[in-house]
Amino acid sequence: MAERQLMTGNEAMAEAAIRAGCRTYFGYPITPQNEILEYMATHLPKVGGAFLQAESEVAAINMCYGAAAAGVRTMTSSSSPGVSLKMEGISYLAGADLPCVILNVARGGPGLGNIAPAQGDYFQATKGGGHGDYRLIVLGPSTVQEAAELAALAFDLSDQYRVPTMLLADGMLGQMMEPVSLPEPRAGADRPAKPWALTGAKGRNPNYVASFALEPTVLRDLNLKRHARYKEIEAREVRWEEVATEDAEILVVAYGTMGRIAKTVVRQARNQGVKAGLLRPITLWPFPYAPIRALAERVTAVLTVELSAGQMWEDVRLAVEGRTPTPFYGEMGGVVPTPSEILEEVLRHV
Amino acid sequence: MSSTGTMTKVFARPKSLTDKQFTYCPGCDHGLITRILAGAIDKLGVQERTVFVAPVGCAVFAYEWFRCDGVQASHGRAAAVATGIKRANPDLIVISYQGDGDLAAIGTAETIHAANRGEPITVIFVNNQIYGMTGGQMAPTTLAGQRATSCPEGRDVRTMGHPLPVAEMIATLGAPAYVTRQSLHDPKHIVQATKAVEKALRYQVEGTGYSLVEILATCPTGWKMSPTAAHKHVADVVMGAFPVGDLIDRG
Numbered sequence: 001m002a003e004r005q006l007m008t009g010n011e012a013m014a015e016a017a018i019r020a021g022c023r024t025y026f027g028y029p030i031t032p033q034n035e036i037l038e039y040m041a042t043h044l045p046k047v048g049g050a051f052l053q054a055e056s057e058v059a060a061i062n063m064c065y066g067a068a069a070a071g072v073r074t075m076t077s078s079s080s081p082g083v084s085l086k087m088e089g090i091s092y093l094a095g096a097d098l099p100c101v102i103l104n105v106a107r108g109g110p111g112l113g114n115i116a117p118a119q120g121d122y123f124q125a126t127k128g129g130g131h132g133d134y135r136l137i138v139l140g141p142s143t144v145q146e147a148a149e150l151a152a153l154a155f156d157l158s159d160q161y162r163v164p165t166m167l168l169a170d171g172m173l174g175q176m177m178e179p180v181s182l183p184e185p186r187a188g189a190d191r192p193a194k195p196w197a198l199t200g201a202k203g204r205n206p207n208y209v210a211s212f213a214l215e216p217t218v219l220r221d222l223n224l225k226r227h228a229r230y231k232e233i234e235a236r237e238v239r240w241e242e243v244a245t246e247d248a249e250i251l252v253v254a255y256g257t258m259g260r261i262a263k264t265v266v267r268q269a270r271n272q273g274v275k276a277g278l279l280r281p282i283t284l285w286p287f288p289y290a291p292i293r294a295l296a297e298r299v300t301a302v303l304t305v306e307l308s309a310g311q312m313w314e315d316v317r318l319a320v321e322g323r324t325p326t327p328f329y330g331e332m333g334g335v336v337p338t339p340s341e342i343l344e345e346v347l348r349h350v
Numbered sequence: 351m352s353s354t355g356t357m358t359k360v361f362a363r364p365k366s367l368t369d370k371q372f373t374y375c376p377g378c379d380h381g382l383i384t385r386i387l388a389g390a391i392d393k394l395g396v397q398e399r400t401v402f403v404a405p406v407g408c409a410v411f412a413y414e415w416f417r418c419d420g421v422q423a424s425h426g427r428a429a430a431v432a433t434g435i436k437r438a439n440p441d442l443i444v445i446s447y448q449g450d451g452d453l454a455a456i457g458t459a460e461t462i463h464a465a466n467r468g469e470p471i472t473v474i475f476v477n478n479q480i481y482g483m484t485g486g487q488m489a490p491t492t493l494a495g496q497r498a499t500s501c502p503e504g505r506d507v508r509t510m511g512h513p514l515p516v517a518e519m520i521a522t523l524g525a526p527a528y529v530t531r532q533s534l535h536d537p538k539h540i541v542q543a544t545k546a547v548e549k550a551l552r553y554q555v556e557g558t559g560y561s562l563v564e565i566l567a568t569c570p571t572g573w574k575m576s577p578t579a580a581h582k583h584v585a586d587v588v589m590g591a592f593p594v595g596d597l598i599d600r601g
C-alpha cells in the first residue's frame with residue numbers, strides 16, 4: 001500500500017505524471033497552476049527528464065508536439081487563458097495523432113477573468129477549441145486522489161489511442177491539500193510501442209509526422225480513420241461515479257469540484273428524507289450519455305449543477321432527450337455555491 | 351590520343367533526398383537550398399539520425415523530400431517543435447527549415463528564444479522577401495519600396511516598418527554558435543553558402559550549439575522576374591539591404 005501524503009492537487013498531478021513516465025514538460029506560468037510548473041522544474045531533472053519554461057503557452061504546446069513526435073511522454077499544464085493559446089497546437093497534435101497530456105487548472109473567464117475556480121472551459125475542452133474535426137479525451141477529477149490517478153491514466157489513454165488527453169480540473173482542486181496515495185512508478189515495458197516516432201531513420205524507411213494532406217479524399221480518409229478510433233473510445237472508456245442512484249427520485253449530475261459538493265448535497269437530502277442520487281461524469285469526453293439516459297427513465301427530474309452558465313447541461317439534455325425535466329443550477333465568475341444553496345435547488349424539484 | 355583515366359562521378363543526387371519531385375516553381379532558389387542541405391547531411395553522415403522540421407509555405411512537403419525522419423510544424427512554431435524534439439532526444443540532429451513569414455513574422459518569439467537558449471539545432475532561414483505560397487504578399491523582409499500584393503504601392507517604411515534584419519538581431523544574443531547570411535546569385539556565392547550550411551550542421555553534430563544560416567533566395571514568380579533577372583536583382587539590390595557574411599562564429 002502506497003504511503004499517504006498531504007499534497008495539493010497541483011503537486012499530486014505533477015508527481016503522478018512523473019511516476020507515469022512523463023519525461024518532458026514544457027509550460028508557462030499562470031495562476032492557479034504554477035505549482036505544477038515549479039514541481040516539474042524541481043523534480044523532473046532528478047529522473048533524467050527535461051523541463052523547460054517556454055517563452056509562451058504557444059511555444060510550450062509546440063515543444064510538446066516535438067517531444068511527442070520524438071516518442072517521449074510529454075505534458076504541459078496551464079489555466080484557462082493559457083489553454084486558449086494552446087488550442088492551435090492541440091489541433092495539430094490531434095491532426096498528427098500524437099499523444100500528449102494537457103492539464104487545465106481552470107479559472108473564471110472569459111478573457112482574463114479571475115483566478116477562482118470555474119467550469120466555463122467545458123465547451124472548449126469537449127467540443128473542440130481548436131480548428132477541425134477532432135476530439136480530446138477529457139477527464140474531470142474531483143479529489144486530489146482522483147487527480148493523481150487520472151493524471152496517470154491520461155498518459156496511458158493518450159498513448160493507447162494516440163489522442164491528446166486533457167485533465168479538466170479547476171483552481172479549487174489545484175490549490176486544495178488532501179491526503180493522497182500516489183500511484184506507484186511504472187516501467188515503460190508495458191506501454192504501447194511507438195513505431196511511428198521520430199528516432200532517426202536508421203535501418204528503416206523515414207517516419208513522417210504531419211497533419212497535412214492536400215488531397216481532399218486523402219484528408220477525409222485520415223479523418224474517418226481517426227473518428228473510428230473515437231468510436232472505439234466512446235465504446236470502451238466512458239467512466240462515471242454513481243452515488244445513491246438505486247432508488248433515487250431526483251438525479252443530480254455534476255463533475256469535478258461541483259461533483260464533490262453535490263455528493264455532500266445528496267447526503268444532506270437523504271438525511272431530510274429526499275431520495276436524491278448523483279451521477280458524476282469522470283470522462284467528460286466520452287460523455288456518459290447511456291447511464292444518464294437509463295436513470296432519466298425512472299427519476300422525476302435530472303438537475304445539472306455546474307460552475308458555468310450550463311455547458312455540460314447541453315450534454316445532459318442530449319442524454320435525457322426529453323424523458324424527464326432537466327433543471328439547471330449554475331454559478332459563474334469563480335463563485336462556488338455552498339451545499340445548502342444547491343440543496344435548496346434539489347428540494348425545489350422533488 | 352587516348353585517355354586512360356577512369357570516369358569519376360563528380361555530381362549526383364544527394365543520398366539524403368528521396369525520389370519525390372520538388373513542388374517549387376521553376377527558377378526558385380528553394381530547390382538549390384534543399385539540395386545543398388541534403389548534401390551537407392550526406393557529407394556529415396547523419397542522415398540516419400536527422401529529424402527535419404518542415405515549415406508551412408513553399409517547402410511544406412519537405413518532409414517527403416528528405417530521406418530522414420520529418421515533422422511538419424505549424425506556421426511560425428518550427429523552432430519550438432525543434433526544441434521539443436532536441437530536448438526529448440539530444441542524440442538527434444534537428445534541422446528547422448523556414449521562410450521569412452514563418453521565421454520572422456508569426457514565429458519571431460519562437461525564433462528569438464530558441465536562439466537565446468542556444469538550442470543545439472540548425473536553422474535554415476530562406477529570405478526571399480515575400481510570401482511565396484500564399485501569392486506574393488509583403489513579408490517582414492520585403493525591401494523598402496518593394497511592391498507586393500498587400501503593399502501594391504510598395505512598402506512604405508513609415509507605416510509598414512523596415513525590412514527585419516534577422517541575422518543581425520540573432521547575432522546580438524549571447525548564446526548562438528554560428529550566425530551567417532549567404533546568397534545564391536552566382537557560383538562563388540553558392541560555394542560559400544554550401545560551406546556555411548555544412549558548418550552550421552557540423553556545429554550541431556559536434557555539440558557547439560545553435561546555428562542560423564540566412565540565405566538570400568529568389569522568388570521569380572512572386573517578384574514577377576525571370577530567374578536570371580531575379581539573381582541579378584539579388585546582387586544589385588537585395589545584398590545592399592542584407593549584406594552577406596558571417597556575423598558570429600564561436601566554433
